[in-house]
Amino acid sequence: MQKKLNIALLAMCCAPVCAQTHTDSIGQHSRLEVEAACTFAESQLGQNADMPQGVTMVNSNKNVFASEVSYRFAPTHLRYRAYNPMYNEVYINGVLMNNAETGQFRYPTIGGIGVQGLNFDSSLPFEDFGYGMTAMGGSNNYNFRAADMKRGQHIEWTGANRNYTMGGAYSYASGLNENGWAFAGTLSYRWAKQGYVDGTPLRSLSYYLSVQKVLNDNHSLAFATWGSPSKRAQYGASTDEAFQLADDRQYNPYWGYYNDKKRNSRVVREFAPTALLTWDWNINEKTRLSTSLQGQYAWYRCTRLNYNGENPYADSWLKMPSSIYNVWNPSDPANTADAKARWEKACTEWAADKSNRQLDWERMYWFNEQVATQGTDAMYWLEARHNDNLNVSIASTLDKRLTNKSSLRAGFNLATNKGMHYQTINSLLGATQMHNVNTYAIAHYPAASDKVQYDLNNRDVVLGKGDRMGYDYNILMNKAKVWGAYIEDFGPLHYSLSARMGYQSMQRDGKMRNGMAADNSFGKSRTKDFFDGGLKLGSSLDMGCGHTLIFGMGYEQRAPQAAAVFASPEVNNDIAVNLKNEKVFSTEVGYMYNGSWLHANINGYYSYVKDASDWQSFYMDNTNELVYNSITGLKKKYYGLEAGLKFDICKTLDMKLVGTISEAQTTDNALSRYMFACHGTYNDDVLLSKDMHEAGTPLTAASLGVNYHQRGWTVGVDCNYYDRIYLDYSTYNRLQRIANGESMEQAKGKGGFMLNCSIGRSARVMRGLLNINLSITNLTNNRNICTGGYESNYDVRQPNTDASGASLYNFAKNPRKFYAFGTSGMLNITYSF
Numbered sequence: 001m002q003k004k005l006n007i008a009l010l011a012m013c014c015a016p017v018c019a020q021t022h023t024d025s026i027g028q029h030s031r032l033e034v035e036a037a038c039t040f041a042e043s044q045l046g047q048n049a050d051m052p053q054g055v056t057m058v059n060s061n062k063n064v065f066a067s068e069v070s071y072r073f074a075p076t077h078l079r080y081r082a083y084n085p086m087y088n089e090v091y092i093n094g095v096l097m098n099n100a101e102t103g104q105f106r107y108p109t110i111g112g113i114g115v116q117g118l119n120f121d122s123s124l125p126f127e128d129f130g131y132g133m134t135a136m137g138g139s140n141n142y143n144f145r146a147a148d149m150k151r152g153q154h155i156e157w158t159g160a161n162r163n164y165t166m167g168g169a170y171s172y173a174s175g176l177n178e179n180g181w182a183f184a185g186t187l188s189y190r191w192a193k194q195g196y197v198d199g200t201p202l203r204s205l206s207y208y209l210s211v212q213k214v215l216n217d218n219h220s221l222a223f224a225t226w227g228s229p230s231k232r233a234q235y236g237a238s239t240d241e242a243f244q245l246a247d248d249r250q251y252n253p254y255w256g257y258y259n260d261k262k263r264n265s266r267v268v269r270e271f272a273p274t275a276l277l278t279w280d281w282n283i284n285e286k287t288r289l290s291t292s293l294q295g296q297y298a299w300y301r302c303t304r305l306n307y308n309g310e311n312p313y314a315d316s317w318l319k320m321p322s323s324i325y326n327v328w329n330p331s332d333p334a335n336t337a338d339a340k341a342r343w344e345k346a347c348t349e350w351a352a353d354k355s356n357r358q359l360d361w362e363r364m365y366w367f368n369e370q371v372a373t374q375g376t377d378a379m380y381w382l383e384a385r386h387n388d389n390l391n392v393s394i395a396s397t398l399d400k401r402l403t404n405k406s407s408l409r410a411g412f413n414l415a416t417n418k419g420m421h422y423q424t425i426n427s428l429l430g431a432t433q434m435h436n437v438n439t440y441a442i443a444h445y446p447a448a449s450d451k452v453q454y455d456l457n458n459r460d461v462v463l464g465k466g467d468r469m470g471y472d473y474n475i476l477m478n479k480a481k482v483w484g485a486y487i488e489d490f491g492p493l494h495y496s497l498s499a500r501m502g503y504q505s506m507q508r509d510g511k512m513r514n515g516m517a518a519d520n521s522f523g524k525s526r527t528k529d530f531f532d533g534g535l536k537l538g539s540s541l542d543m544g545c546g547h548t549l550i551f552g553m554g555y556e557q558r559a560p561q562a563a564a565v566f567a568s569p570e571v572n573n574d575i576a577v578n579l580k581n582e583k584v585f586s587t588e589v590g591y592m593y594n595g596s597w598l599h600a601n602i603n604g605y606y607s608y609v610k611d612a613s614d615w616q617s618f619y620m621d622n623t624n625e626l627v628y629n630s631i632t633g634l635k636k637k638y639y640g641l642e643a644g645l646k647f648d649i650c651k652t653l654d655m656k657l658v659g660t661i662s663e664a665q666t667t668d669n670a671l672s673r674y675m676f677a678c679h680g681t682y683n684d685d686v687l688l689s690k691d692m693h694e695a696g697t698p699l700t701a702a703s704l705g706v707n708y709h710q711r712g713w714t715v716g717v718d719c720n721y722y723d724r725i726y727l728d729y730s731t732y733n734r735l736q737r738i739a740n741g742e743s744m745e746q747a748k749g750k751g752g753f754m755l756n757c758s759i760g761r762s763a764r765v766m767r768g769l770l771n772i773n774l775s776i777t778n779l780t781n782n783r784n785i786c787t788g789g790y791e792s793n794y795d796v797r798q799p800n801t802d803a804s805g806a807s808l809y810n811f812a813k814n815p816r817k818f819y820a821f822g823t824s825g826m827l828n829i830t831y832s833f
Contacts, residue, residue, distance in 0.1 A: 026060070026067045026599060026646060056080045056088045057107065058138040059122035062594060063601050064644025065658045066124055066138075072658065072703050075754065075777055075820055076722050076787050079697040080137055081605060081638055082664035086561060087137035093144055093222070093278045094131045095294045095395045100417035100477050101562040109272045109298075110142070112206030112228050114171040114186035115154050119143045125605075126538035126552025126588055130409060131397055132483050133498040133536055136554070136586050136607060144224040144276060146210035147182035151175030153833055156188075160826040163232075164190040164202050180214035196821050197235040198248075199255025199262045199358075204230035218282045227273035233264035234302070237789045237816035241322055242315040245350045246357055249783040249819040253315045256359025263361055265305040265382065272298035286401035293394045300387045303426045305359070308439045309379040312364055314350075314357045317621055317792075321346035323809040334808055361429075368431035378431030383469065388420040406488040412481060419475035419562070421569070422468050422511070434463045436470070438515070440626055440678035451680065453515035457522065471570040472511035475562050476524075479504045495539035504530045504559045508566055508573050516680025517572035525566075525573030530559035532581055540592075550590035550603070557581040564615040567682070568628040568675050577684075578632040578671055580611040597648035607638040616731060621811060622794045626677035629731055631687055635668045636694075652710040656718075659702030664694035672735055686736040692729050692746055696788035699724040700751070714760040714773075723751035727815050728790035738796060747815040749786020754820065755779040768833030774825065781823045789817035 056079045060066035069080055079085065086103030089096060098105045110117055120142040123129040129139045154171040169188030176182045186208040193201055205228065212222035235252040243249050255264040274296040281289040305312060317323055325343030326332035350357050364380040371379055393415035400408045428434060436454045445451040453459055454470055463469050485498035506528045513522035534556020541549040560579055567574040590603035612634035618627055640662025648654045672687040693699065705718030727747040734744060760773035792811040 026062065026064060056083065056085045056137055057090075057122075057140060058088070058124060059120075059140070060124055060127075062592065062599075063124060063603075064599050064646045064656065065601060065603070065642045065660070066644075068644065068656065068658045068703070069642075069660070072705070072718065072720065073698070073701050073722070076698055076701075076725070076785060077696060078701055078722075079694075081607070081640065081642075081660075082662055082694040082697050082699060083137040083607075083638065084694075085137070087135055089132070089135040089137075089139045091131045091139065091141040091395075092294070093224070093276055093292045094141065094290055094397050094411070095276065095292045095393055096132070096413055096415070096481075097294075100389065100391060100415065100479065101419050101475055103561045103563075106272070108230070108270075109228055109274075110226065112167075112169070112188045112190060112204060113208040113226055114156065114169045114188055114206075116144070116149055116171060116173070116184060116186055116208055116210075117142070119148060119150075125586065126536065126550070126554070128485070128487055128496045128538065129498075130399065131395070131411065132413070132481070133485065133500040133534060133556075134538070136556075136584060144208075144210055144226070145182075145222040145278065145280075146173065146184040146212040146224070147176045147214065147220070147222070149173035149175075149182075149184040149210070154830060155832075156828065156830045158190075158826060158828045160824070161196055162821065162824050162826065163195045163200070164192040164204070165195070166191050169206075176212075176214060180220075182210075182212040182214075184208070184210045194262070195233075196824060197250045197252050199252050199264045200233045200235055201264075202230070202232040204228060204232065220280045222278040222280070223276070224278075225273070225275045227271060229271040231267065231269050234266040234268060236266065237818050238315045239320070239814040239816055241320055241814060242357070243817075243819070245321070245347060246354075247351065250821070251315075251357070253313050253358070256314075256361050257355050258361035263359075265303065265359060267303045269301045270299065272296055272300075288399045289396065290399075291394070291396040294392070296389075296391045298389050298391075301384050303382050303384045305380065306383050306439075307364075307380045308377070309367070311624070312359055312380060314359065317809045317811070317814070320809065320814075321350060322814070326808055326810070328810050328813050332808075365430040368429050372430065372432040375433075378428050378434050380429050381431065381434060382426040382429065384424045384426040386420065386422050386424065390418045390420075392416055405490070406486070408484070408486055410482075410484040412483070413479070414481075415477075415479045417475075417477040417479070419477070421475065422472040423470040425463050425465050425467050425469055427465060434469070436461050436463055436467075438677065440624075440676075441516070441680075444678050450515040450518060455512040456515055456518055457513045468512075471514075473569060474509040474511070475566075475569070476507045476509055477504065477562055492542040492544070493539060494542070495537065498536045498538075499534065500556075501533040502531070502559070504532070506530075506562045506565050508569055510573060514571050514680075516677075517574075520574065521572045523573075525575065528565055528575050528579070530581060532557045532559045534558075534584075546593050546595045548592045548594070550588065550592060553587040554585070556584050558584060560613045564613040564630070566615070567630040567673055570617070570628065571675070571677070571680065576613065576615070576630040576632055577673055579613060580632070582612050583610040584608070599646040600644065602641065602643040604641050605639060609634070609636040609638075612636060618732070618793050620732070620795055621792050622809075627674055627732060627793070628677065629672055629674040631670050631672050631689075631731065633670045634666060634689065635670075636664070636666050638662070638664045638694075640664075640699075653706070653708050656705045656707070657703070661700050664697075664699060666690060666692045669736075672731065674732070674735075685738075687731055688734040688736060688739055688744075689729075689731075692734075693724075693726040695726045695728040695790070697725070698722040698751060699726070712762045714758070714762075716758045718756050720754045720756065721751070722754070722785055725749040725751055725786050725788070727786075727788065727817065730791040730793045732793040733791070733796065744812070747789075747791050749789060749817055750784055752782050752785045753780070754782055754785060765831070766833070768831050771828075771830045771832075773828045775828075776823065776825045778821060778823050783819055783822045785820040787818045787820050789815055791815045 057070045090105040122140045156169040158167040167190040171186040173184040188206045190204040208226040210224040214220040254266045276294045278292040325339045395413040397411035441452045481502040483500035487496040508525040510521045536554035538552040567576045586607040588605040592601040614631040616629045642660040644658040666689045670687045700723040703720040707716040758775040762771045794811040
């Protein structure tokens with residue numbers, strides 16, 4: 001044992017220790033691990049967001065760190081190298097499937113399709129990739145061909161206390177029969193009356209069906225279709241004050257009791273049926289052409305509560321006890337004996353009963369019934385924000401083997417996308433009418449003014465359930481890309497050179513004539529065109545005896561995401577100013593050792609992004625105003641070290657150690673053009689974004705795990721550590737004229753340790769294989785680890801004071817946060833035959 005430990009240390013220091021190289025379990029993960037990684041963030045929303053947080057998935061069968069990062073650190077939503085998920089590209093049968101507008105891939109759309117979802121290839125940023133130039137955050141390609149699915153049947157049952165409590169699945173794959181046909185399919189269902197967080201029920205059905213016909217030795221056709229219609233309730237961030245008073249780190253302000261049942265105000269309905277036809281042509285022994293045609297129509301709807309009166313959320317700042325008594329400054333003149341008594345009473349009431357700190361649906365219904373008798377508009381209503389899209393794309397890849405040591409790949413990808421964004425009335429909550437008017441503007445303009453009309457083509461229209469209100473527009477996109485790659489083994493050197501060129505066009509098509517932009521909101525905007533491209537070199541030098549040196553470098557220009565191209569798309573056709581292609585430089589060096597009982601890697605990376613753009617919409621907490629903020633000229637840097645080690649202590653026991661320490665921050669100030677929805681005019685300012693960090697992901701993480709496996713038994717224990725978790729910073733409060741020279745540190749969340757364990761048993765039963773696995777996450781029930789959140793946006797020029805002018809609620813001290821789940825478990829039973 002001492003000898004093995006000495007050799008392990010020498011190998012980590014690049015000593016010339018010889019060992020036989022082989023491939024073992026690195027990079028192999030169960031469907032349970034993949035699904036858990038994809039769905040941990042499924043119900044968590046950011047500030048005023050309608051879409052859940054993105055997920056980044058990478059994998060490797062050589063790099064120990066990359067093989068673990070997306071799975072082991074899933075409970076805290078760690079993103080690979082802190083990159084935005086748009087830098088991680090996902091293909092299915094060679095077709096790029098990332099959302100055309102946001103650039104992110106929605107993993108839940110394939111997360112429930114069972115064992116068929118495990119059939120994919122993953123490439124790290126500077127590794128070879130068969131379907132394009134590898135993305136900065138890695139690229140994955142899922143193979144949905146029926147003939148490539150593992151033959152057999154698979155039955156599965158899962159019980160858990162996470163986002164869902166019960167699930168089941170059945171999968172079938174025929175394999176390729178003697179007539180050249182292959183069939184594969186999956187049907188699964190997940191359900192929760194209530195998820196881990198209060199008020200979060202879930203229902204999700206998933207299906208996958210594929211058929212393939214091998215026509216002859218050279219040609220085959222494969223068809224696949226899949227989808228996952230689902231309905232789930234969300235949970236939102238809140239303040240530490242609310243968490244402490246509720247005595248619950250998973251306090252969810254989005255629900256309340258109605259008719260003695262829990263009712264959530266944020267409910268998502270989602271369905272993205274997709275069809276894919278693939279033609280494979282083996283031109284000759286050295287040349288293969290693969291072409292795929294894909295079509296998808298996606299529905300996404302998220303409800304939210306709106307109001308024209310008192311804020312109904314129990315954790316709004318005016319309803320918190322600290323708005324009565326300044327707990328941050330005991331010497332505040334407002335801290336009178338009467339204020340303290342009222343504060344103590346408010347704390348007691350808030351904590352006494354769960355219904356006191358949740359939405360009061362019956363109160364909202366009562367108010368609406370009163371205004372209905374007066375013939376006026378609803379004071380409270382549920383609106384639904386829709387983000388639908390129709391996408392058609394075609395991709396073709398040519399793979400040519402030039403010699404025994406070199407090959408050439410080339411291809412193209414064409415896509416057209418129609419994004420449909422609109423808002424509807426979901427429920428009037430007992431009211432009888434609602435007009436399509438701008439409730440934010442009514443306080444600033446006469447009721448008869450054109451400015452308050454959301455649609456001048458249909459003035460003062462009375463709305464009912466299902467009617468469109470507020471905004472209605474389409475984003476029209478066309479995309480084209482060509483790429484090529486040359487791969488060669490030159491002695492001990494393996495290298496690849498890849499390049500791409502692309503074109504994108506974007507246009508807004510407004511369906512309402514907004515009163516704030518009467519001549520610039522209805523109809524089509526001008527078309528915004530972008531040309532982009534890039535080059536990348538990836539290489540590895542085999543030094544023998546399992547030692548490998550890695551080097552990569554790339555430069556590319558990326559067109560801005562369509563979600564950031566328009567300055568205020570819910571109002572007008574204006575295109576953001578100072579909009580440019582992103583310039584991205586990235587490089588990486590690394591060392592890797594793969595031996596018979598030891599695998600290790602250490603990598604250093606650096607990436608620089610210039611001229612990035614962003615778009616946000618948010619509410620001002622203390623003035624109840626909606627703001628659109630277009631940000632351009634962002635400069636960001638990402639750098640760090642990542643390391644992994646897998647050490648086989650003996651045949652039945654191995655140890656894994658992985659970790660990363662990284663930095664991801666903005667290096668300079670940016671430009672901001674923002675608009676208050678109640679005024680409709682732009683304000684230009686400098687955003688003091690310098691030294692702000694990427695949020696919602698730990699920048700430091702480490703894990704030590706031990707796994708025992710013998711005679712069908714597996715037992716695993718891992719201890720994970722997370723630190724340097726930043727919250728999304730307020731872009732409004734860091735505008736130069738708002739900050740007024742004051743420096744504001746970015747809010748951070750608390751890290752900590754998390755202990756996880758699992759035990760599994762596999763055995764041959766009759767003619768099949770039975771697997772039983774129990775995994776427990778956060779065994780020590782550490783609920784103090786922050787997984788993300790955001791600072792409040794508020795107008796510092798309108799201080800929150802009492803009648804004497806004394807300052808009360810402190811927004812800067814009360815950012816909204818998410819915390820990691822406490823102890824949760826999942827029991828999974830599968831039978832394959």
